[in-house]
Amino acid sequence: MTNNGRKIKIQVQNLTKRFGDLLVLNNISFNVYEGEFLCIVGPTGCGKTTFLNVLTKLHPATEGDIYIDGEPANPQKHNISFVFQEPSTMPWLTVEQNIRYGLEVKKVPEEEIKKRLNQVMELVGLKDFRNYYPRQLSASMDQRVVIARAFAINPDLLLMDEPYSQLDIKLRYYLEDEVIRIWREMKRTVIFVTHNIEEAVYLAERILILTPKPATIKKEIKVDLPRPRNFADPEFVNIRNQVTEMIKWW
Amino acid sequence: MATRIVAAPGKIRSKNNSLVWLSAASLVVFFIIWYGLVESGIISKALLSPPAEVLTTFISKFSNRAPDGATLGAHFKTSLTLALTGYITAVVVGAPLGLLMGWYKKVDSIVKPIFEVIRPIPPIAWIPLAILWFGIGLPAKAFIIWLSAFVPSVINSYAGIKLTEPVLINMSRTFGATNWETFLRVGVPSALAMVFTGLRLSLSSAWMTLVAAELLAATEGLGYMIQMGRTLARPDVIIVGMLTIGLTGAAMAFILERFEGKLAPWRRS
């Protein structure tokens, strides 16, 4: 099966997750295609973070399975980057050392590390701050370190969990454009979780709308608009309204 | 025994000049009151020596063996060697043990029951047993000091690594790091501040216990010197011993703090 001729990158099959008696994910199945930018929207507490945690094997699935390139997902084998909902720079490492972390864990040769470091630091505009500690950075710069660290390993799969929800609107717009730019430049597969509808429509090639807990997929919406997208474009507004309509229960 | 209160690192350096003056003034007032109490006869000179006499004794004790049998330097060296030997061997074992206990549930289950029983026993309560086992020589004292320094270094490292941000552990794991790698590269550095708190508490605990141990069983050392001062009714010798103990403790804490600043540059402002 293909989507615009693209290969399946991730296959989620009948995924169910319970915490004790609490059913959080209810028999979810879907595919993500190679190089796709997929947004997942759903109400607070519906299980979005839980889904990503199961996907990365931080939590075991109760039932069902997740495959990356046809193999069961395994962080030690697959290149996965996870941008968490909370700040996740290591305060004891400089900007550069933080960005190196994933590369070093993956035992990338030093030459290659240097090359990639320069590339991603250029990309997120942190070159002049390489020796700063996170404490010395603003919230948005800190977030850019996390994004640079995530991109540096050339992830097969990049997971972003409401990465911008803590930031003010101006920074959010800026970093949304930035993540799109980096995504297009590096051609990675991205799953971006948000509960901001406008953000989802602005970023996604495809949006999965989840139901409240226990989460299943309520609807899938393709967003086939040219970039950069315009919030005022009637087409854009149309899709946004369509998504909003789907999730009246907010 | 050891006080559990630790000054936040960095707060000690005050850039404010008026605060420095305040500290100086407080010291001056302290000495004036001391001087006044003794010179006015409110406190007898047989009980408390005036500041000048303490200073004279302090200087003379650098070369003079009288009245307690050794120079201040010899006492100091004996005590310091003993304290550092006990301290270093204790934290070298204690800090890693605490870190491992805090990270690996299995290690925790094995060590915790024994540790929890040993932990509330004050180090000096071990003195009788230590003397029974090792006699009154150096090994007995080293053993007690080792225990006194061991306990805080374990507890603080343990508590520190338990506080590691879960999101950082998850970050490391999603990059594919092994548990051991995550322990070394995320758990340990994130616990470092608390490990250092443990090292400071261990040091003051070791130093205090040392004096207690020497009061009971020694032929040389600062604790022994104080004890001899009492026997010989020489308050000046007692005070010189006490001041040396106090100044050394403060100096060691200071050195450790500088060392921490070197090891943890991300916390410097």
Ligand SMILES: Nc1ncnc2c1ncn2[C@@H]1O[C@H](COP(=O)(O)OP(=O)(O)OP(=O)(O)O)[C@@H](O)[C@H]1O
């Ligand atoms: N480790 C856990 N143990 C027990 N219950 C959990 C655990 N993690 C999450 N839950 C529960 O699962 C449900 C979904 O939580 P989750 O964090 O996945 O929601 P979310 O969609 O990411 O919400 P938000 O938009 O607020 O980030 C919640 O009811 C939560 O209480």
Ligand SMILES: [Mg+2]
């Ligand atoms: Mg969440």
